[in-house]
Amino acid sequence: MRSIHASIPLAMTLSAMFSSGIGMAYADPVTITLNSWRTEDIAVWQDTILPAFEAKHPDIKIEFAPINTNEYNAAIQSQVEGGAGGDLITCRPFDVNREWIKRGYFESLEGLPGLANFDKTSRAAWSGADDKTYCLPVAAVLAGFYYNADIFKELGLKVPTTSAEFIAVLEAIKKDGRYTPLAYGSAESWQLAYNGLYSIGPAYWKGEDGRLGLIDGKKKLTDPEFVDAIAAFAAWKPFLPAGQESLNYADMTQLFTLGKAAILPDGSWDINQATSTNLNVGVFGPPAPKAGDQRYLQEMPDMGIGINAKSAHKDAAKTFLDWVAGPEFQELYVNAAPGFFAMSSKPVTYKNKLAQDFADLKKGAELTPRLALDRLSAGTPPLDDETWRLLQVMFTKSDVTPQQVATELQAGLASWYGPQKK
Amino acid sequence: MISPAAAYRNLLLFVLPALAVYLVFAVLPLATSIVMSFFQTSGASGRTFVGLANYERLFTHPTISARFWNALLNNIQYFAIHLIVEVPVGLLLAALLTSGKLARSEGIYRTLLFIPATLSVVIVGFVWRLIINPLWGLVGFPLLGTESTALTTISLMSVWQYFGIPMVFLYSALLAVPNELVEAAKIDGASGWTTFWKIKFPLIAPQFGLIAILTYIWTFNGFDLVFALNGSAPGPNYSTDILGTYFYRTFFGSSGQLADLDLGAAVATVIFLTVLLVTAAYFWLIQRRLKSYSV
Numbered sequence: 050m051r052s053i054h055a056s057i058p059l060a061m062t063l064s065a066m067f068s069s070g071i072g073m074a075y076a077d078p079v080t081i082t083l084n085s086w087r088t089e090d091i092a093v094w095q096d097t098i099l100p101a102f103e104a105k106h107p108d109i110k111i112e113f114a115p116i117n118t119n120e121y122n123a124a125i126q127s128q129v130e131g132g133a134g135g136d137l138i139t140c141r142p143f144d145v146n147r148e149w150i151k152r153g154y155f156e157s158l159e160g161l162p163g164l165a166n167f168d169k170t171s172r173a174a175w176s177g178a179d180d181k182t183y184c185l186p187v188a189a190v191l192a193g194f195y196y197n198a199d200i201f202k203e204l205g206l207k208v209p210t211t212s213a214e215f216i217a218v219l220e221a222i223k224k225d226g227r228y229t230p231l232a233y234g235s236a237e238s239w240q241l242a243y244n245g246l247y248s249i250g251p252a253y254w255k256g257e258d259g260r261l262g263l264i265d266g267k268k269k270l271t272d273p274e275f276v277d278a279i280a281a282f283a284a285w286k287p288f289l290p291a292g293q294e295s296l297n298y299a300d301m302t303q304l305f306t307l308g309k310a311a312i313l314p315d316g317s318w319d320i321n322q323a324t325s326t327n328l329n330v331g332v333f334g335p336p337a338p339k340a341g342d343q344r345y346l347q348e349m350p351d352m353g354i355g356i357n358a359k360s361a362h363k364d365a366a367k368t369f370l371d372w373v374a375g376p377e378f379q380e381l382y383v384n385a386a387p388g389f390f391a392m393s394s395k396p397v398t399y400k401n402k403l404a405q406d407f408a409d410l411k412k413g414a415e416l417t418p419r420l421a422l423d424r425l426s427a428g429t430p431p432l433d434d435e436t437w438r439l440l441q442v443m444f445t446k447s448d449v450t451p452q453q454v455a456t457e458l459q460a461g462l463a464s465w466y467g468p469q470k471k
Numbered sequence: 472m473i474s475p476a477a478a479y480r481n482l483l484l485f486v487l488p489a490l491a492v493y494l495v496f497a498v499l500p501l502a503t504s505i506v507m508s509f510f511q512t513s514g515a516s517g518r519t520f521v522g523l524a525n526y527e528r529l530f531t532h533p534t535i536s537a538r539f540w541n542a543l544l545n546n547i548q549y550f551a552i553h554l555i556v557e558v559p560v561g562l563l564l565a566a567l568l569t570s571g572k573l574a575r576s577e578g579i580y581r582t583l584l585f586i587p588a589t590l591s592v593v594i595v596g597f598v599w600r601l602i603i604n605p606l607w608g609l610v611g612f613p614l615l616g617t618e619s620t621a622l623t624t625i626s627l628m629s630v631w632q633y634f635g636i637p638m639v640f641l642y643s644a645l646l647a648v649p650n651e652l653v654e655a656a657k658i659d660g661a662s663g664w665t666t667f668w669k670i671k672f673p674l675i676a677p678q679f680g681l682i683a684i685l686t687y688i689w690t691f692n693g694f695d696l697v698f699a700l701n702g703s704a705p706g707p708n709y710s711t712d713i714l715g716t717y718f719y720r721t722f723f724g725s726s727g728q729l730a731d732l733d734l735g736a737a738v739a740t741v742i743f744l745t746v747l748l749v750t751a752a753y754f755w756l757i758q759r760r761l762k763s764y765s766v
Binding site: 234 | 535
């Protein structure tokens with residue numbers, strides 16, 4: 050039970066001093082630093098990606114300087130506002146980054162040749178109010194359903210394509226009784242939103258139609274398409290393991306990898322864990338409400354890289370980003386970190402079979418990012434946080450209806466978001 | 472023989488290193504954090520002085536203040552459970568340890584009982600989460616996933632970890648009770664029960680105040696166990712949110728949430744004052760009046 054508040058500002062100052070020291074280091078070749086929240090990627094960058102870049106550009110050295118994920122936003126904010134920070138900064142998608150752009154953290158990337166490899170939708174997560182792009186799109190993540198192909202075979206089940214088929218599959222697994230239909234629990238509320246509602250919901254609210262409709266105020270969360278989506282999600286409840294209220298993310302992944310559950314609703318980033326026990330795992334996308342309906346898939350821009358407006362080595366940083374925009378980097382990165390997908394319009398091949406299967410789900414599907422992260426979470430209460438909380442309430446209490454969830458979400462959003470006020 | 476002035480000079484010289492470390496690593500960050508709470512960041516351009524605006528937002532914004540009061544009330548409950556459970560358990564175990572009935576095994580028990588307090592909270596959280604896990608553990612009921620039981624469950628995990636501390640305080644106080652008094656009571660025909668409550672207990676009573684205030688400081692600066700178990704938006708429905716996690720969430724933001732350093736600093740200052748005022752009041756009103764017993 051240690052006090053945490055006293056030492057934070059000082060730690061911030063110290064780390065700001067450190068990175069500014071590195072940023073200013075003058076040497077030949079030029080050394081530039083890249084800040085990232087992906088501490089787990091350190092080997093990927095140091096052993097695979099950076100050597101490939103430095104082989105082509107011996108005059109530039111890149112130092113990968115990750116910061117603990119939870120502290121990333123605070124660290125970057127205090128460093129950049131203190132006139133420091135790395136030369137290259139990994140960008141959070143949407144609202145956080147929009148505010149960072151507004152505060153002048155980044156140099157605009159307009160005019161960077163490599164930017165042509167990305168269409169407007171891919172750049173949207175990192176554009177400012179002026180419509181200019183400030184970060185280069187690096188990777189997106191997808192959400193879908195992992196399934197245990199052996200269990201499906203044993204029970205004679207087919208991969209569901211509609212909501213009715215999906216429920217029928219779950220019923221069949223439940224009736225058989227040997228396996229848990231869905232490896233899913235509600236102790237960690239974020240994944241109720243990200244792997245649940247935001248994954249199956251777009252098929253109901255028609256992806257970008259619904260999402261942009263909320264943003265410009267033409268739609269409300271209490272509209273039938275949103276209530277139906279929440280209801281379709283609530284319909285999972287009978288198929289969850291007993292005590293799901295206190296099962297966390299690790300528990301559900303484990304339940305699936307031990308072969309005790311048939312389906313794991315999860316994000317593409319979990320590919321390595323989901324297949325860690327060599328099960329015969331397949332993947333399918335969110336079911337359509339009716340047969341023949343348009344398919345939708347959640348594609349969430351996860352990270353971009355921008356140039357610190359205060360960097361002393363902007364030219365070197367641009368050279369690097371131009372390389373990041375090309376196929377060589379995209380292919381290196383997505384194969385070194387399976388579960389992350391290139392956002393470039395240039396084709397990329399995935400060596401991991403499941404990753405390729407995930408990428409194949411994109412074909413013919415309309416892609417849409419997570420519902421609440423663009424503009425709708427830039428005030429208090431943030432719609433995203435409220436979604437986490439209320440879905441968890443719905444999943445842990447028996448008397449909360451989808452209608453109530455929608456009403457409360459709408460009330461929270463309308464309390465501060467201009468286009469929804471009225 | 473050196474002069475008193477020189478003695479003071481030497482004293483200062485010896486204190487200086489510790490004082491410097493304390494100033495740089497405790498006082499300075501604390502002061503910086505308090506100063507920060509009066510400012511607002513308006514971009515890379517700079518920070519503007521806003522007076523008490525951050526505090527106003529903390530106490531009046533419908534969502535921000537509701538979460539704050541919720542965290543404060545949860546924290547009071549977290550403290551109360553610690554106090555109500557830890558102290559009697561500590562007292563009972565200390566009394567058993569000093570009863571003389573354990574003979575040689577006293578040392579072993581003392582060590583065993585204190586071990587949890589030396590464990591890392593991450594381990595304690597992990598182990599308990601597995602023990603009460605409805606899937607692999609011993610309890611079928613989702614204790615951590617139910618709003619009405621989650622906070623009590625976490626509090627009791629923490630109690631399990633830290634009961635050794637009041638136990639050790641009371642144990643050493645009991646050892647310090649002069650034997651003459653106990654023997655005199657025995658000669659007067661007092662039973663073990665009477666001796667404990669009429670002789671020993673009044674002598675160790677001052678310890679309870681100290682334990683209470685330390686528990687108060689620890690629980691109001693508490694953070695790590697809740698964070699290890701439930702992350703920085705501790706659910707369900709913020710039912711396990713305490714001031715430490717509320718601060719963390721505000722100050723550091725999350726992947727989709729901006730870090731609000733200024734409001735975070737205001738929260739940190741409020742936590743600091745909550746702890747400081749009560750602790751100061753305790754020392755002023757109670758600790759100062761205590762007198763040591765002399766035979």
